[in-house]
Amino acid sequence: MGSRLALDTAGSEHAIVLLNGSRLLAADRWAPTRGAGTPPILSRIEALLTSAGRDRRDLEAIAAGRGPGSFTGLRVGLSVASGIAYGRDIPLYLIESLAILLAQASDAEVALRDAGRGEAYVARRGRAPQRLSGEALRAVLASTTRVVVDPPGRLDRWTGDGAREIPLEARRAFPQALAEVAIEAFGSAKPVRYHELEPLYVQPAAAEERKASR
Amino acid sequence: MVPELAARAHLQALIPTIERALAVAGETWEGIDGLAVTAGPGLVGTLLIGVQTAQAIAWARGLPVIGVSHLAGHLYAALLEDPALRPPALALIVSGGHSDLIRWSADGSIAVLGRTIDDAAGEAFDKGARLLGLPFPGGPAIDRLAASGNPRAVAFPRPRAPGLDFSFSGVKTALLYELRRREALSEEDRADLAASYQEAIVDALLQRVEAALAQTPVPVVVLGGGVARNRRLRAAALSRLGDRVRVVIPAPDLCTDNAAMIGAAALVEWERKGPDRAPFDADPGLGFSS
């Protein structure tokens, strides 16, 4: 029975989903624990397969979130996904992690993820992610009213205007959003080759500008 | 080294490197019985990628996997040189990151008898090379230049540290003062300084090995780690210890970091405790025992 697996470990919530075509067979979600070693994600994948009456030999493809987000989370996620893909000789797809946040609310215009040091990863629909802070970040937010934020509740701290943030209760569950983005990737994206395997490192906007002007 | 860049390169290089190794060996996954991976010590970002990828491949293929210590790998590299080698033995593991004198006991356990209290031996070579205007890495550069020098031209102080520990900051300072004292250096002078500096480090290392042998005699001494490529150290170990013990020094390419030694370590650990059953983590601070 053909099954496809998708995972994302870039943000404040990690998830794995097992799909059969566009049907969600099983899902697992958890919060990464800081400093407590790596999450036993392989055990979770094994349990997910078992709960759906499948095993590793049923896997036909795998998709993994490539960020932007936590470096450690992405290293674990991409290592595990590529190891499984290589070990089973099945295609590996990379998906943009902020697209999963956008898929959590159909009316979301912008997805924001805390990038540390007062910066945020910013994705607007149909545009490449950016890393912004201060004025640039406020400018983007001034023109939008519907924002998905990770971790939830962070917008108020950045802008003093938390009302633009779509509350967690109004968002679709993270695993459902992951499934939606993965299904699209399985249908239309090209599998990644192992020597191209790379998390999405979004440079701060200032560095991008310097690079462009050289 | 930039840890961030190292981790990035690691992710892209790992699986292509595995594929190349299989191709070079004329092997396929059908012929592979298990996986071994370095669990530590080292940079957490790169360790994580190795440990997670290895466990995922093992899981995907239904194979056992074992995590081993990189340091133990430097010891067990000697088994690739001499498969009949058995403990008890003393081992001197010297590299840019470590200078450890260890006892490998008959029961397979490993105890650290001495370690450096400041620089590692490899760092001492690198720093000395920089003072002498030689390129990085300093070990091979000093080794080459010293070949035409007189190791007794300058009597550098032998490093002092308590017990069986090492210390290399004093000899580096002595070289610095010696260079300041002189005005112009001929090529011959530089070769003499390189040879004398190298001799001080080699002598300090072997003194500790001899002291440990005097305390607890064992039949074998093993050398390992990148500094064990040094030709003077290899020759001096054989000439100073060779009449009392068997000296096992892996081929130069097996002294520097390599994956074959991780395989050798896995065979030893496998026999001792079998494969790791539960998922295991990278351990940046891991010692000799995993």
Ligand SMILES: [Zn+2]
């Ligand atoms: Zn090493």
